[in-house]
Amino acid sequence: xxxxxKIESNRDAEVDVTFDAVVIGAGFxxxxxxxxxxxxxxxxxxxxxxxGVGGTWYWNRYPGAxxxxxxxxxxxxxxxxxxxxxxxxxxxxxQPEILDYANHVADRFDLRPDIRFDTRVTAATFDEDAxxxxxxxxxxxxxxxxxxxxxxxxLSAANLPPFTDMEKFEGPIYHTxxxxxxxxxxxxxxxxxxxxxxxxxxxxxxxxxxxxxxxxFQRTPNYTVxxxxxxxxxxxxxxxxxxxxxxxxxxxxxxxGFYFExxxxxxxxxxxxxxxxQYEEAxxxxxxxxxxxxxxxxxxxxxNDTIAEFGRKKIRAIVNDPATAELLCPDDIFxxxxxxxxxxxxxxxNLPHVSLVDISTKPIERFxxxxxxxxxxxxxxDVVVCATGFAAMTGSFDNIRITGRNGxxxxxxxxxxxxxxxxxxxxxxxxxxxxxGPGSPSxxxxxxxxxxxxxxxxxxxxxxxxxxxxxxxxxxxxxxDDWVEHVNEVSKVSLRSTCSSWxxxxxxxxxxxxxxxxxxxxxxxxxxxNEVMTNGFExxxxxxxxxxxxxxRVRxxxxxxVPVDMDVISPAAIAAKRVPIx
Ligand code: NAP
Numbered sequence: 404x405x406x407x408x409k410i411e412s413n414r415d416a417e418v419d420v421t422f423d424a425v426v427i428g429a430g431f432x433x434x435x436x437x438x439x440x441x442x443x444x445x446x447x448x449x450x451x452x453x454x455g456v457g458g459t460w461y462w463n464r465y466p467g468a469x470x471x472x473x474x475x476x477x478x479x480x481x482x483x484x485x486x487x488x489x490x491x492x493x494x495x496x497x498q499p500e501i502l503d504y505a506n507h508v509a510d511r512f513d514l515r516p517d518i519r520f521d522t523r524v525t526a527a528t529f530d531e532d533a534x535x536x537x538x539x540x541x542x543x544x545x546x547x548x549x550x551x552x553x554x555x556x557x558l559s560a561a562n563l564p565p566f567t568d569m570e571k572f573e574g575p576i577y578h579t580x581x582x583x584x585x586x587x588x589x590x591x592x593x594x595x596x597x598x599x600x601x602x603x604x605x606x607x608x609x610x611x612x613x614x615x616x617x618x619x620f621q622r623t624p625n626y627t628v629x630x631x632x633x634x635x636x637x638x639x640x641x642x643x644x645x646x647x648x649x650x651x652x653x654x655x656x657x658x659x660g661f662y663f664e665x666x667x668x669x670x671x672x673x674x675x676x677x678x679x680x681q682y683e684e685a686x687x688x689x690x691x692x693x694x695x696x697x698x699x700x701x702x703x704x705x706x707n708d709t710i711a712e713f714g715r716k717k718i719r720a721i722v723n724d725p726a727t728a729e730l731l732c733p734d735d736i737f738x739x740x741x742x743x744x745x746x747x748x749x750x751x752x753n754l755p756h757v758s759l760v761d762i763s764t765k766p767i768e769r770f771x772x773x774x775x776x777x778x779x780x781x782x783x784x785d786v787v788v789c790a791t792g793f794a795a796m797t798g799s800f801d802n803i804r805i806t807g808r809n810g811x812x813x814x815x816x817x818x819x820x821x822x823x824x825x826x827x828x829x830x831x832x833x834x835x836x837x838x839x840g841p842g843s844p845s846x847x848x849x850x851x852x853x854x855x856x857x858x859x860x861x862x863x864x865x866x867x868x869x870x871x872x873x874x875x876x877x878x879x880x881x882x883x884d885d886w887v888e889h890v891n892e893v894s895k896v897s898l899r900s901t902c903s904s905w906x907x908x909x910x911x912x913x914x915x916x917x918x919x920x921x922x923x924x925x926x927x928x929x930x931x932x933n934e935v936m937t938n939g940f941e942x943x944x945x946x947x948x949x950x951x952x953x954x955x956r957v958r959x960x961x962x963x964x965v966p967v968d969m970d971v972i973s974p975a976a977i978a979a980k981r982v983p984i985x
Pocket of ligand 1: 469470471472558564579597598599600601602603605621622623741744762766767790791792793846905910
């Protein structure tokens with residue numbers, strides 16, 4: 404079956420059907436959760452809004468879409484056979500290949516029969532008497548389940564700003580995160596791209612190669628590092644595959660959940676000449692590991708100034724027109740927003756048919772039938788691409804009416820920012836699990852690693868609940884409050900908490916400003932989750948338990964424990980501000 408093929412249509416709605424678990428989403432999180440639930444013998448229904456599996460990689464089909472984590476690390480680790488049989492072709496995988504992989508996983512583990520595609524969940528309501536969730540969809544399904552698992556993704560609710568008179572524009576308007584499956588032919592067209600984040604930076608060079616003219620509307624310039632993408636050498640692939648378990652273990656020991664060489668020394672203790680050499684070497688390696696050039700770059704503003712200046716120097720060296728180069732130079736913290744990884748981004752502005760419009764002080768005024776007006780000038784375009792990002796972390800929760808105990812709406816509880824215990828669940832919402840939820844490393848770690856660790860913990864948790872006869876699990880408010888406070892406190896150590904990024908919800912007007920992911924590092928977080936489980940689910944209430952003596956079986960969770968003798972980033976290292984977090 405080709406990726407994205409719709410396999411469901413005109414099915415009968417499922418009404419009054421009961422399952423052990425409902426999973427919302429069939430991206431990498433939902434697929435692996437389904438696999439694990441099946442292993443436990445739990446009946447499971449997965450609802451997926453898209454017409455196929457893959458989540459992020461199903462929707463983000465814009466030109467140039469590609470992963471910014473090295474291919475050999477951006478995959479599941481739960482099956483040695485899967486590791487050995489799958490072959491990545493490039494250093495950074497293009498979107499179609501990652502989608503192929505998701506489809507391969509779905510077929511290999513025969514996951515599709517339990518997934519209902521083209522079905523968007525509209526509501527999930529906890530019934531306190533039955534201690535079950537009722538889940539409703541836009542296809543008329545109304546089913547109940549003991550567990551409701553949110554596998555909705557962190558960057559999946561598209562942010563399409565309501566530009567004035569947008570509806571008057573006569574050409575098509577696309578959002579990078581909801582790209583048409585048939586693709587878009589920009590040949591001979593005048594294209595306007597709004598935004599200069601990761602999606603824009605990847606797509607602009609590719610669109611420019613096709614379009615007759617390209618105008619980029621930039622509100623804030625971004626730092627980006629070359630990917631130096633290349634075909635993977637089969638010999639290198641063989642070597643990695645021969646030592647995959649060791650590589651996976653090394654990845655788990657890193658704050659980011661992926662492995663790269665880094666230098667923990669402080670930039671401020673190096674001479675300017677040493678720094679220059681170090682930055683050049685790191686630039687030549689490229690990608691997100693560029694931030695691993697020194698250990699203090701995201702902790703000390705003065706240290707960050709040195710890498711920021713290096714980044715600006717590169718832009719000025721690449722872009723021919725000095726005025727355009729200056730507009731492209733960010734003046735904020737390097738890597739404060741998610742660092743972008745590109746192929747030929749700045750070079751694109753040297754092309755005669757590409758222009759940059761600064762909307763930093765005067766926003767886009769309005770759309771016309773044939774263009775976009777900014778600062779009193781109308782820019783004629785045939786097509787508009789909104790690379791305007793996502794309502795991150797909580798946007799996909801907000802899109803579902805989630806109601807917990809006492810009729811409490813999750814949106815209400817999270818009005819001032821998300822509140823969870825370990826990013827796994829939230830008090831008042833028993834048996835509602837959140838894969839890579841706010842308050843967990845999630846987007847600050849390699850996503851598939853973060854997903855697998857959460858799913859393994861949840862699967863062990865559900866197995867334990869069955870062992871002891873527990874009907875529900877729910878965090879205690881005191882533990883949740885402490886965790887939320889800890890997440891906030893740790894974020895203040897990093898310069899990342901200081902700028903207006905989607906990490907803090909500042910990219911979408913009206914959202915509360917809270918640093919949402921846990922920045923304390925993946926291994927520290929993992930060991931905390933393991934400890935909570937081995938301490939008998941410390942901080943959770945297991946209701947209805949009949950056999951409270953049964954010790955938790957940490958079978959899957961144990962895999963994630965980071966051995967103390969490994970190259971672990973310790974809390975002391977974080978306190979000493981010597982950790983590359985990318
Ligand atoms: P993004 O980083 O949030 O960028 C959105 C862009 O749109 C920003 O330049 C933003 O400007 C601009 N924008 C938003 N609202 C606007 C408005 N009303 N008027 C004008 N401009 C507006 O979104 P993204 O590029 O889709 O990336 C989101 C995240 O997805 C990334 O940070 C990354 O984690 C992930 N991603 C990863 C990859 C990869 O693996 N390579 C690729 C794509 C995305 P401001 O900066 O001023 O807000």
